[in-house]
Amino acid sequence: MIPAIVLLAPLLGGVLAWISGRAGRLWVRIWPLALLVLDFAALLAVWIGGNPDAFHEGAYSFYADLIVPWIPQIGVSVHLVLDGLSLVLSLLAVFIGIVVILVSWKRERDHEGFFYFNITLVLSGVLGTFLAVDLFLFFLFWELMLVPTYFLIVGWGGERRAPAGFKFFLFTQLSGLVMLLAILALYFIHGGSSGVYTFDLFGLIGTPMSSRTSFLLMLGFMAAFAVKLPAVPFHSWLPDAYVEAPLEATILLAALLSKSAAYGILRFVLPLFHDAALAFAPVAYVLGVLSVVYGAVLAFAQTDLKRLIAYSSVSHLGFVLVGIFALSPLALQGSVLQMVSHGVATGALFVVAGFMERRLGHRDLSRMGGLFPLVPRLAGAGVALALVALGVPGSGNFIAEVLIVIGTFQASPLFAVLVSSGLVFSVVYALWMIQRAFHGRAAVSGSLRDLSALEAAGALVMILVVFWLGLHPQPVFDATSRFLQTLQGGA
Amino acid sequence: MYAIVWLIPALPLAGFLLLVFLGRRMPRAVAAVVGVGSVGLAALATVLVGASFLSAPPAGGAIEERLFGWVSLPSLSFAFGFRVDALTLTMMAVITIVGFLIHLYSSEFMSRDGEFWLFFAYMNLFVSSMLVLVMADNLALLYLGWEGVGLCSYFLIGFWYREPEYCVAARKAFIVTRIGDVSMLLGLALLVSSFATLDIQELLRRAAAGWAPGSALPVVATLLLLGGAVGKSAQLPLQVWLPDAMAGPTPVSALIHAATMVTAGVYLIARLSALYALAPAVQSLVAIVGLATLLLAGLAAIAQVDLKRILAYSTISQIGYMFLGLGVGFYSAAMFHFMVHAFFKALLFLAAGVVIMAQGEEHNIFRMGGLRTALPAVFWTFLIGASSLAALPLVTAGFYSKEWILWGAWQAGRGGPLLWLLGGCLGVLLTSLYSFRAVFVTFFGDQKIRESHLPGARMKIPLVILAALSILGGFIQIPSDIAPVSLFESFIGGVFPKAPGAAEGGSTQILLQVVASALSLIGVLAAYVLYRRGVGAHERLADSDAYRGVRRFLFSGLGFDWVYKWAFVKTFDCAAKLLKGEVVGRAADAIGSANAAIGRALGALQSGRIRWYLVGIALGAVAAVGAAVWL
Amino acid sequence: MSSTELNALLPLTAVGAACLVALAGVAVRRNVVFTFVVTILGFAVSGAALFASSGAQSVGGLLVIDPYARFFSAVLLASNAGVALLAFSYFRSYRENREELFILLLLETLGGLVLVSAVHFASFFLGLELLSVSLYSLLAYVRTRKASFEAGVKYFVPAAVASAFLLFGMALLYDAAGTMDLAGVGRSLARAGSLPEGAVAITGLVMVIVAIGFKLALAPFHMWAADVYQGASAPITASLASVSKVAVFALFFRFFSGIDLRASALVGWILTVVAILSMLVGSWLALRQRNVKRMLAYSSTAHLGYLMLPLLSGGRAGAAAAAFYLVAYSAATIALFGVITALSSVDRERDDGAELIGLAWRKPFLSAVFIAGLLSMAGIPLTAGFMGKFYLLTVGVGSSLWALAAALVLSSGISLFYYLKLVAVQFSRQEAEPHGPRTPLAAGFALAVAIVLVVGLGIYPGPLANAIASLAL
């Protein structure tokens, strides 16, 4: 039952928020927050007290395993599992959810009930992708994230929200359909060869097929994941979507939705198409390196703070892509750590960017400068997080990138060299951002309000989490290693 | 006393945390006590640990302490663990003691700055990171410290962040050193993929057992690590950041860009000396890099007019000497020079800081002059520092350390004499020329600016102590032909592979020493002739175009900045500008507009005429029937 | 005629009877409420009567009442019941006669019921004409509005031509096959390739396809659709978009399931081309439409193109997929046109996209229904449209119809643009004139049922999946 509770708790909060939409602005926030906190507590309890080997399915073991038939006519069931990897990422999702609700606590807007309903629906969708092991169900959640995110963008976004939302929707939906084709093909191939028509991941692993078929199917999956990650050149939806979305949705997009893609590669692509993935690795490396470099160069070229962070995100996720396909234990662990750490850090960076926008009324870097003495707490948080983006020692990004580079080196020295160039480029844009926004001569006259104690505490907690991940990443490694070890089976 | 080892980096770290979170509300005095005190306590702890290290050496020659696990994976694990041996202890002593003196100096120097607390926060963090760097028992932790010091260096160079050009200098420093760092990270990656460990001792053991000397892997690995070292230590070809780094407050230049951080590369190579022994070619390269850098930086130093830039180039040059020492296998000599250099260069910078402050933030030595009488304490200490830098024979520490390195160079195989000739003769000549040029121009002649802001006790005491160390520090290791004192060698020598060649060389060694000493004195004389007495001679030269051209070339640091600007910076900017329009995104948009265009074109057929629609049906029918019948 | 046959015919009889009662009512005294009630009752009784028979019951060689026919009859009845509810609201303020509208609706339904059970050219033809002739009148029903009349003419003339194509094609097929029984025609077509009459038979088949293509508005026979959809009153357009297409497609599928496409690969090719053209052209044309009904006309061309996937793949799975998709499509169609209906009245058709600005904030219920309908059409999960598209792709992949599947994906991508544009518009914060009274009860009820179906079938498709699993022909 635990996976179902984890999955549905945010949704329940959202529904309650929607219902209580007219009752006042307080309950609209309290319901989702309370349920998310409960959710978080439940996940923590599982992490601390749960038995990671309680359930087995082939080589895999889980804390919890739930199967309920859903559309038995075609072999679809609600199959949710909670293992270390999904646990860690679910914790991330719920944590970010809590952050999002807190960030918007004081923000007045229209139709708040529906707004929070959409937020929680996104969270449930993300959690669903982290928990589902039925391919149909996974696809459903995958697509499900889209609609509320789209509503958030077009309902509460910036000036050019409609085209931005559309672009986001189009890219993800279209690539999702390609994945659906691949899922169906796999379904039929498996059904044809074994007589059992099922969408269950563990049933489908090891389906015999020619290497060419396997490669094509893997491409179908990768289409969806490369778009959502996103890898250059499938990224062009991202900057607009991140910029035009309301802050809360941007945080969700950057911190969580991109992770679902990386997770999808880990959970589905590698187990289902191990050899094809190995064959695909060079292409993935190229895409990853392209993302790393292109994202960093473009981040440097931006003057819009949110856009800059958006591109930096592209760059960081390039590391993840390379790390995953390096398929060496170190790189895989590094990638997972990078996912978590980037989730928290980029989320926090967007939070800070949002705080800045609220105070300045704009987010144009060329009109900022010298904020450090004016708003030391805000600027301090901003500087710290920008440093995390460039991989400041002790942060989660630092150790993750070190592991990815080392792990990739074992698989392909050439691409390790290329991907590590991102470490230099990240310095360029991160410092540029620090210096344009916080250093230099003061470009703002008059006084600005610094972070309130609560805001500062929130930012501090997120920063501390990032550094905790950097200085003591072992719990994350321990939680995820069970699953990651199964991935190297053939290697 | 070994139990307190972990306190040594922890104290400055605690100081940093206190300052960064609470410093803004602290009174200056409290912030100063926290900032200076934390390093002072660390220095005290280092002394205590050092004393017990000397009195009762630990088993295996090193104190090992593992604090807590960091990363533990089946294929690789490393922890927050320290290993303190003689080499580390030397570094620690310099970092904490010189660091403490500089902190003390800063408490007065920076006292009028609005973000006093922040300065000490960064400085404390720097000391902590630097200690982690030298104390780490594994390369991952070393890399953590390595990155940490780079970060602090960035913040301190750009400490006066309201000036955009300082920010640019800071950024340049960070980016250039980051390039080296990435190379080093790749080196680590190679080591991990070969030996699956980052524990330094274990790594060196496995490398010695697993790698044949001179084979490809050790060459590549040491080359990559060398990349890191030249970045951090401002050696060719990544030396360009250091002169600009002088934008930071002078104590920063003294601590980070002279005494400690820039020698991290030296430490790295010394620490991994066993690895370099497996790649003789790379080790020779280290020597060549050192030699080239020391000459190049020496030449550039002669043409500078900014007092701090002169010192910066001199730092680059002196680290070149250390690299030369490392390259010829005289690790102890390199470390000895490191220590002595830390003393006199910190001294020079601190003295220069006083001078600049007293001259109202004037950096150009040609606008100064005659400060000998106005600032006597500074003059004398600066003179001691400059003498030590110029390696004036017998009385200065610099003489002993440099001679040791040059003796090593002489003995380094076939190219040895050449190394000695260029490094020893030319280098020594250049060094004494530029150092005494600074002395004569700054302190002699007519006073052009009235002095202001005279230094107080907290600035003078460090000067005096460092001056004393710059003289006395040399006497713990004296060439055997002069006096048989070898305290330093016997303390630290055990850490390194045995130096090739003879420790003593009889008459040859004496001859070489005489030549080098003579050259250093000639350099002083030349400086006197050119810049003091024969001012006319210098100005007569200055009239010729050729001289001006050469001077400009030297002044610019031999054109490296120009080349890099065009080769990298402009390229990157260009790429950013080109890509900013999102070529890729445009392609996606183009697909969208193509669809819209098709829609428009098809829409033109929807004319609203019934007959037209019937034509559509009829044509469709004819096409279908035609296809059916004909195919 | 045996009692079992009569039993099986009950649904048709019920609708016919309702028609007669309504006519008689009009003859005695005009009362629109009475006619409306009779109509709804007729649909209800007919729907209930579907359960009176089971298995496959042939009636006089012209009709067969089998599970397939019953299923689609239910879809038609439900759709037109919805249309009747919408129309009742829509025509509240119409000052001229309203009673005939419902009678025509009943007649149209009867034609549809005949079509879905037809197994013979005669019943095929009869049902189609019943459907079409009622539609001509329905489309042009609002005499006071020129656009409505124009729609009638624009449907009538091509439809008549299409009827001629159909009949001529039938004649040729009859000539070649020697029978007008659908199954018999199919059997003889399987041998057609080897006979000298092959060309005649294939030509006949193609002409029938052209006629059906016209009715389904498949490209390149689609051009009339946009004008007609736009001109007609919203509820009538809903009927045109759902009932007539479902009925004709059901027949098309039945006809085609009897033909072995392997024997006439050519027809398969022609249909593939038509399908791909429909998907793409439909979506492309819809891209730039501002009028919602016009946009839906083009998009329905694309949707019918999608339905060629199960048609070409055939079999039990194909039937199930087509059935699911048509249910989803009809529900979404009723929902979408229903919202337009609820916004409009007979005096003023509010079918421009601009009418939807800020609808989400102004009229949350209508907006929710409209968005659900749009998302279902776009095939977004948790809507019936997603499950439908999923079924289509399943049979497409299962039968290796890769080109069609790829075109479907592509067309879905293009279609997102125009569906989402209408979603986004509703979230616009720009102030629009606050218009329209409260949604009338009848329309509201129809919309509520539609949204429950659209969302419910997306979340819990099990029952429907069960029902369609056994629609074998």
Place this chain on the structure above:
Amino acid sequence: MSPQFSDYALVVAAVLFALGLFGVLARRNVVYVLISVEVMLNAAGLAFISAGSKLGQPDGQVMFIFILTLAAAEASVGLALVIQFYRAYKTLDTDSARELKD
């Protein structure tokens, strides 16, 4: 096999059909369009009759009667529309009804 009567009839029907189609496409007057449609329908009827006679079945003629009925129904609706058309547009030119277009 030599050509039979039914084959000629079929050809005649096809020609009639084509003529009707041409008329529909070429004529702008609604009444002529309706007449052309009638021609097409009758072509189909002829084809049915020829097929029925070739096969010796009555079905073809039954279909023809069906077609006649349909033609009558269509004509009645069609003529009603024509009257409306003339009222609305004061002309019988089909091209004048083009308010609805892209």
